[in-house]
Amino acid sequence: MRVIPTGIEGLVALQPTAHADERGFFVETYRREQHTEIGIDPALELIQDNHSRSTRGVVRGLHFQLGAGVAKLVRCARGAILDVGVDLRRGSPTYGQWEGVVLDDVAMRQVYVPVGFAHGFCALSEVADVIYKQSAYYDPEVERGIAWDDPDIAIDWSLPKAELTVSERDARAPRLREIADELPFEWHP
Numbered sequence: 001m002r003v004i005p006t007g008i009e010g011l012v013a014l015q016p017t018a019h020a021d022e023r024g025f026f027v028e029t030y031r032r033e034q035h036t037e038i039g040i041d042p043a044l045e046l047i048q049d050n051h052s053r054s055t056r057g058v059v060r061g062l063h064f065q066l067g068a069g070v071a072k073l074v075r076c077a078r079g080a081i082l083d084v085g086v087d088l089r090r091g092s093p094t095y096g097q098w099e100g101v102v103l104d105d106v107a108m109r110q111v112y113v114p115v116g117f118a119h120g121f122c123a124l125s126e127v128a129d130v131i132y133k134q135s136a137y138y139d140p141e142v143e144r145g146i147a148w149d150d151p152d153i154a155i156d157w158s159l160p161k162a163e164l165t166v167s168e169r170d171a172r173a174p175r176l177r178e179i180a181d182e183l184p185f186e187w188h189p
Contacts, residue, residue, distance in 0.1 A: 001034045004109065006101065008094045011085045011114040012039065013101045026106055026152035029075060030133065040112055044071055045135035054081075054123040054130070057163040059148050061120020061170065062086055066142040066184060067154075069115030078103035079125030083159045086146070086176075089116040092187035096176055097157050117183035118146050119183040122157040122164065152177060 004013035026176040028034075036042040037128045054060065061084065064070070074083055083103045101111050102124070113119045121130060148155070148170055157164060 001028075001031070001038060003038050004101075006099045008085065008087050008099045009092070009095060010089075010163045011087075011099050011117060012019065012115045013111040014038070014112065016108055016110065017107055022099045029108075029110065030073065035073075035112075037131045040075070041094060044135055046073060046135055048134050048137050049155075050132050050134065050138075051077075052130045053078075054121075054128050055165075056123050056126050056128075057159055057165050058123045058128075059120060059157060059164050059166045059170070060130075062118035062122065062148055063137065064088060064118040064146075065136065066144060069185065071115050071135040072113045072119055073110060073134075074103065074113060074119070074121070074130065075108065075110040076103035076105060077129045077131050078105050079123065079128035081121040081123055081125075081130060082112045083121045084119070084155055085111065085113045085155075086118040086120075086153055086155075087116070088118055088176075088183050089185045089187035090180075092116075095187070096153060098153055099155060100158075116187070120148060124158060126173055135188070144179070145170060146176045146179065147173045150175045
């Protein structure tokens with residue numbers, strides 16, 4: 001497993017080793033000891049797996065959870081996505097900034113999104129299957145979002161805006177500046 005640097009401390013892109021031949025491939029997508037070696041907290045317990053399927057241009061997010069928050073380990077098992085993390089940690093030098101990593105079924109990269117980040121993705125292929133582990137169970141009572149098109153964050157989703165589709169819930173999400181004072185996350189260097 002190789003670490004690919006990102007511009008935001010804590011957000012980690014990973015390149016697993018794939019073993020391929022004429023029959024197909026085999027790849028380990030999660031191995032606790034390897035993830036610990038590259039800096040992911042060994043006390044972090046990933047307790048829920050999720051799988052979503054999206055068509056081209058679907059944007060899901062930007063989501064985060066209040067309270068203790070939720071960390072995610074994300075990969076794209078079919079197709080391609082732009083996976084995005086937005087730093088919500090008060091005091092962070094990269095607060096309000098985003099980083100995007102293309103995840104696809106060829107390179108098999110993964111992204112670790114720690115607590116204190118909003119997470120979202122855009123399907124770049126005709127169909128994209130996204131699989132992710134998370135450190136807490138889904139709880140609609142603490143699930144929140146920020147606007148996927150917040151102009152202060154200015155995410156480039158890699159497709160023309162006219163091609164993007166969002167859920168009604170995500171379309172109504174507030175801008176980051178509207179909820180900034182309510183965020184519980186703090187940056188600890």
